[in-house]
Amino acid sequence: MKNEEFATPKRKKFMHQSLKFKEKSYLCNMKQLLLSLFIMSLALTVQAEDGHQLWLRYQPVNTSHPSPLTSNPSTVDLARHELETYYTGGNVTLSIDATMPDDDGFRIDGNTIAARRDVGLLYGAYALLRRQALGAPAAASYSSHPAYALRLLNHWDNLDGTIERGYAGRSIFWPAADPQLIREYARANASLGINGTVLNNVNASPQMLTVPYLKQVQAYADILRPYGIKVFLSINFATPMALGDTKTADPLSPAVARWWKKKAHEIYKLIPDFGGFLVKANSEGQPGPGDYHRSHADGANMLADALKSATPKGQAPGIVMWRCFVYGANHKGEDRVKQAVSEFKPLDGQFRDNVILQTKNGPLDFQPREPYSPIFDQISQTPNMVELQITQEYLGQSRHLVYLAPMWKEFFSLVNPQQLKGIAGVANIGLDRNWCGHHFSQANWYAFGRLAWDPSLTSQQIAREWLALTFTSDSRFVAAASQMMEESHESCVDYMMPLGLHHIFKFDHHYGPEPDGFIASYPLEWCPVYYHKANRDSIGFNRTTTGTDAVSQYRPDMARLYNDIATCPENLLLWFHRVPWSYRMKDGSTLWQSLQYHYQRGVITVEQHQNLWHNKLRNFVDQQRWAEVDERLRDQLASAQEWRDVCLKYFSSLQQ
Numbered sequence: 001m002k003n004e005e006f007a008t009p010k011r012k013k014f015m016h017q018s019l020k021f022k023e024k025s026y027l028c029n030m031k032q033l034l035l036s037l038f039i040m041s042l043a044l045t046v047q048a049e050d051g052h053q054l055w056l057r058y059q060p061v062n063t064s065h066p067s068p069l070t071s072n073p074s075t076v077d078l079a080r081h082e083l084e085t086y087y088t089g090g091n092v093t094l095s096i097d098a099t100m101p102d103d104d105g106f107r108i109d110g111n112t113i114a115a116r117r118d119v120g121l122l123y124g125a126y127a128l129l130r131r132q133a134l135g136a137p138a139a140a141s142y143s144s145h146p147a148y149a150l151r152l153l154n155h156w157d158n159l160d161g162t163i164e165r166g167y168a169g170r171s172i173f174w175p176a177a178d179p180q181l182i183r184e185y186a187r188a189n190a191s192l193g194i195n196g197t198v199l200n201n202v203n204a205s206p207q208m209l210t211v212p213y214l215k216q217v218q219a220y221a222d223i224l225r226p227y228g229i230k231v232f233l234s235i236n237f238a239t240p241m242a243l244g245d246t247k248t249a250d251p252l253s254p255a256v257a258r259w260w261k262k263k264a265h266e267i268y269k270l271i272p273d274f275g276g277f278l279v280k281a282n283s284e285g286q287p288g289p290g291d292y293h294r295s296h297a298d299g300a301n302m303l304a305d306a307l308k309s310a311t312p313k314g315q316a317p318g319i320v321m322w323r324c325f326v327y328g329a330n331h332k333g334e335d336r337v338k339q340a341v342s343e344f345k346p347l348d349g350q351f352r353d354n355v356i357l358q359t360k361n362g363p364l365d366f367q368p369r370e371p372y373s374p375i376f377d378q379i380s381q382t383p384n385m386v387e388l389q390i391t392q393e394y395l396g397q398s399r400h401l402v403y404l405a406p407m408w409k410e411f412f413s414l415v416n417p418q419q420l421k422g423i424a425g426v427a428n429i430g431l432d433r434n435w436c437g438h439h440f441s442q443a444n445w446y447a448f449g450r451l452a453w454d455p456s457l458t459s460q461q462i463a464r465e466w467l468a469l470t471f472t473s474d475s476r477f478v479a480a481a482s483q484m485m486e487e488s489h490e491s492c493v494d495y496m497m498p499l500g501l502h503h504i505f506k507f508d509h510h511y512g513p514e515p516d517g518f519i520a521s522y523p524l525e526w527c528p529v530y531y532h533k534a535n536r537d538s539i540g541f542n543r544t545t546t547g548t549d550a551v552s553q554y555r556p557d558m559a560r561l562y563n564d565i566a567t568c569p570e571n572l573l574l575w576f577h578r579v580p581w582s583y584r585m586k587d588g589s590t591l592w593q594s595l596q597y598h599y600q601r602g603v604i605t606v607e608q609h610q611n612l613w614h615n616k617l618r619n620f621v622d623q624q625r626w627a628e629v630d631e632r633l634r635d636q637l638a639s640a641q642e643w644r645d646v647c648l649k650y651f652s653s654l655q656q
């Protein structure tokens with residue numbers, strides 16, 4: 001809470017009245033009364049700012065006349081309602097313009113929003129409200145079109161309510177949901193332009209496709225539809241067999257294909273605009289076509305045909321998003337970061353036109369820093385979409401303040417956004433009152449949505465926008481806090497795994513360091529020692545042409561750049577090269593000195609951020625949110641120190 005708020009005229013008047021009351025009655029102690037009133041008003045203000053409203057903290061301006069929302073509003077009803085409730089600039093005309101490009105975009109001219117589709121009007125309404133809140137000139141003409149048709153969240157939510165890699169409480173969807181919360185979720189997503197959601201974990205339960213759960217999905221789809229959000233489901237490839245309906249899950253078995261067709265029809269009957277399936281197959285123990293010596297294309301095509309046969313006429317067919325996060329099956333023993341290309345490159349061109357390959361931004365697994373995945377250089381005849389991880393599995397979970405937009409922008413600087421068909425983000429949303437666990441983790445949901453709409457926005461622009469909407473538009477706060485956000489990713493890389501180190505996390509939960517990690521019974525590619533390969537003389541993974549040759553999976557200019565130790569960016573040095581401790585870095589320091597410098601720099605940056613928040617930003621932020629962030633920053637500092645100390649101690653012990 002801002003200190004000056006205590007002296008608002010309203011509050012003064014209130015205090016004054018209380019005083020008069022005291023004079024008349026002489027019954028109670030004035031000091032006590034004032035104190036309790038003060039505490040009450042403080043409590044009320046504090047309660048109002050618990051983060052639940054996200055970036056949508058608009059104050060109703062027109063509560064007297066907003067058109068009432070029916071229980072089953074249309075998209076245009078929603079747009080009108082938002083504007084009538086929150087827009088201060090007068091009546092807004094919503095108009096469908098059939099001459100506009102056939103996408104979800106919109107145009108704003110003064111107080112007119114035009115769009116080709118209803119959902120464009122809703123997006124235009126949110127844009128207008130955002131611009132109003134940010135103080136953008138009202139009459140400016142403005143038009144905006146999404147870069148991708150598919151802008152999806154992926155929830156790794158299990159049907160029992162737990163969330164894989166979730167750090168914000170239990171699932172908002174399972175085992176049951178509060179419809180009002182689902183509406184709020186839909187509204188938040190629509191305000192960013194997110195237009196699809198996968199409701200369950202990619203490690204999917206076969207139960208997902210049984211009638212009771214499909215009925216639940218239908219209910220969610222009905223709530224989400226007017227907000228322009230389609231539902232998708234993750235499927236377990238062996239579902240027909242697991243449910244006891246078939247003897248096999250072989251994609252070439254006619255009985256299996258028939259089962260999926262029937263199931264697809266059943267789904268479309270309940271949800272006519274069903275989006276399609278997301279599939280993790282033959283990866284980390286999940287079943288897949290490989291179990292029957294069939295290819296990923298055989299599996300994906302069988303599902304694609306089923307969806308196509310069941311999609312209502314006149315509608316684009318449901319899609320299969322087939323994940324390329326596959327390792328340890330057909331290419332066991334090969335450098336893990338090469339396995340996706342080895343697996344999928346030979347299949348390029350064999351997929352149906354309603355199959356999209358979905359690949360994580362990096363070739364390993366959502367590490368604090370990775371090079372981009374070479375799939376994006378190698379797969380050219382099949383549509384690609386990128387999967388980003390909004391939930392901070394490897395980036396301090398919801399304990400660390402790490403703003404991910406700079407990392408995602410790094411990806412987009414190397415993989416042309418235009419070559420992608422869509423974008424998916426693994427959600428960080430749970431039942432916690434503030435949705436994301438850490439107030440600043442909301443910024444990652446926000447940034448994902450904004451970049452999914454327009455990947456050319458800068459991370460700085462998005463941070464400033466989010467801060468102004470979420471906390472206060474006071475420029476002193478926005479300038480300081482956005483700089484903190486901007487620096488937070490690099491500092492996380494520094495204190496966890498600088499210079500291209502990767503996957504030296506504690507086993508299983510991935511919070512904290514375990515550089516000596518080795519468990520003989522685990523696959524080697526889950527063990528930290530496999531990745532850093534540090535010994536007395538050297539550290540790093542030789543992925544050059546003299547090593548595993550992973551570099552050769554990149555387009556020629558990048559392959560050359562990464563292969564040569566002299567040109568390889570130092571922030572990826574140990575990803576691609578095995579380097580002696582005494583190696584001279586560009587600034588003249590040895591590799592060992594440089595490593596120590598980075599770990600230390602990471603910790604110092606967190607220390608500065610914690611000081612900034614604690615001492616300088618306190619008065620800009622309401623008490624509850626300030627204190628919750630403050631507490632987490634303290635935790636983050638302790639964790640950063642642990643990373644530095646454990647890693648440096650371990651690496652130094654090797655050199656003795």
Ligand code: GCW
Nearest residue numbers: 156164165202203280325365
């Ligand atoms: O990042 C790893 C996670 C797993 C996850 C897997 C995947 C859903 O540690 O929890 O499983 O990736 O992306 O499939």
